[in-house]
Amino acid sequence: MTTDDTTAGGATLDPRRLARERRRASAARFWRRYRSHRAGVAGLAVLAFLALVALTAPLTIGAEVSDVTTAPGSPMEAPSGRFWLGTDRFGRDLFGLVVWGSRVSLLVGLLAAALSVVIGALVGITAGHFGGAYSTVIMRITDWFLVMPALVLAIALATVLSRSLGTVVLAIGIVTWPTTARLVRAQTLAVESRPYIERAKALGGGHLHIMTRHVLPNVMPLVLAQTTLLISSSILTEATLAFLGLGDPTVVSWGSLLQDAREAGAVSSGKWWYVVPPGIGIAVVALAFTLCGRGVESVLNPRLGVSR
Template sequence: MTAFVDTAARSPRSMAWARRRRAFGSFCRDFSRSRSGMFGLGFLVVIIVLALLAPVLAPAWMLDVTKLLDQPRFAPPSLDHPLGTDDQGRELWVRMIWGARVSLLVGFAATAVSMIIGTVVGIAAGHFTGWTGGLLMRIIDFFLVLPSLILAIVLSVVLSRGVWTIVIAIGLTSWAGTARVVRAQTLSVESRDYIERARVLGAGHWHIIVKHLLPAVLPLVLANTTLTVGSAIIAESTLSFLGLGDATLQSWGSVLKNSMDVSAATAGYWWYVLVPGIAIVLVVLAFTLVGRAVETIVNPTLRSR
């Protein structure tokens, strides 16, 4: 029995998982040393917790204008109204908490779509040679030069209006940068000796991609993911600000659009504009801090500096 356990412990699969656990532990230790990364992560955790607890902290009836007839409109920030009220008497802090749910959902979901497409196309463009790799590179170049915001606007107008339409529009227009980075890393890995050794031993395309290329590019994909979430949140806010979002749901972009509709900036209702604007800036900054910290860890060149 002991011999069997020792043999299993020394199996290639168990050794691989042991290396991954050590690598993950080392990554966590390195990340914990980054003050900016930890600050950004802590801020994001607070925002995510508030968004998840929105039904508890701010029940849905607090957004129903028919139940807020006694609420003052355009009330400035005070003890009674911490972030002020909007043109319909709704508390801005309530709208911001509920809006965080939509903005974060779109940010994470659109980034997931973008990362999946970019990783698959990037690995394929770097691994396959000949006309296949050339065709994939031309597709990547096309999406790189195409104005992504304009394409996202077109998709949002053509498709039925809703949150998932925005997710698809952002995801389908923001993957090219990731694909370019993944392709460069794939070409670097392809030139290493163990890839050639795997080919000589009879490894097929699927084995090389899954066992060797994908684990090698995942750290860069992870670093790029944290940076892309912030861009996706900005894109969602832009589309909602332009009136292309779901009018029945709260988002930070829709709050900004409402403030524009009532000319809050020129009428002196500064809190109506600043609150959602600062929230977007802080969340995007937090994702950027986390992304830079992760990029510093996974990129040996930056880590050496």
């Protein structure tokens, strides 16, 4: 018998196997509860479909759809059997552009939300754990970011830095982390007040051990729920920056399509097919992520109730 094994009732148990089984049971319990939230399941189904469409776009649409030199149609053609959503001002197929643009919009939303959550979780956990002068200073900085208009700050950053997808992700991540930091800090303070934290400290657990082995697992459900909600706002912010001409001009996204439509005068000339499809795409994705976030919240916080 190894030192990693324990004996209970004459049976030898592997702690790692027990941990895996507990995680598997916890995931199964989470999914059972999540399935009872109809809106959350609907949002997840929509996201799964859109993710499949975005991932298979290189095979179904092809990168040449964004090339203005090989545009197959005339500028701003109305929807037809050949072009389901019409064409843009360069004669490119808008259906292919909307599908291809979903890749950039979803990617930027996911990366920006991940960056925001990482920064917010790091700030929140350290502020709640260490407290004192460090917590006071870092939370005053957080308050400063909270009172600043997020969109204005993102526009300022996108204007100063080079125009690229990395800049957009960085700008969105920097301006959206304070809410996560506040929530995680409050949860960290609640976790740190529990008796097993004092016991871990008495047994010699250091700061890193306490934060990573005890605090982080307890705040992860909150971080997960916050991530799903942040993705929708990140996609909306990316679309806004691209619409204002602050996105990467070399890539196609839903926001850049709206910018092209504005510059081409599609709204004033009644070319609705140029504006409506990317706008609907942004709205549907934002709504789907919001529904998923609400579903996760209802599972993690039963007091919110479950929609049936």
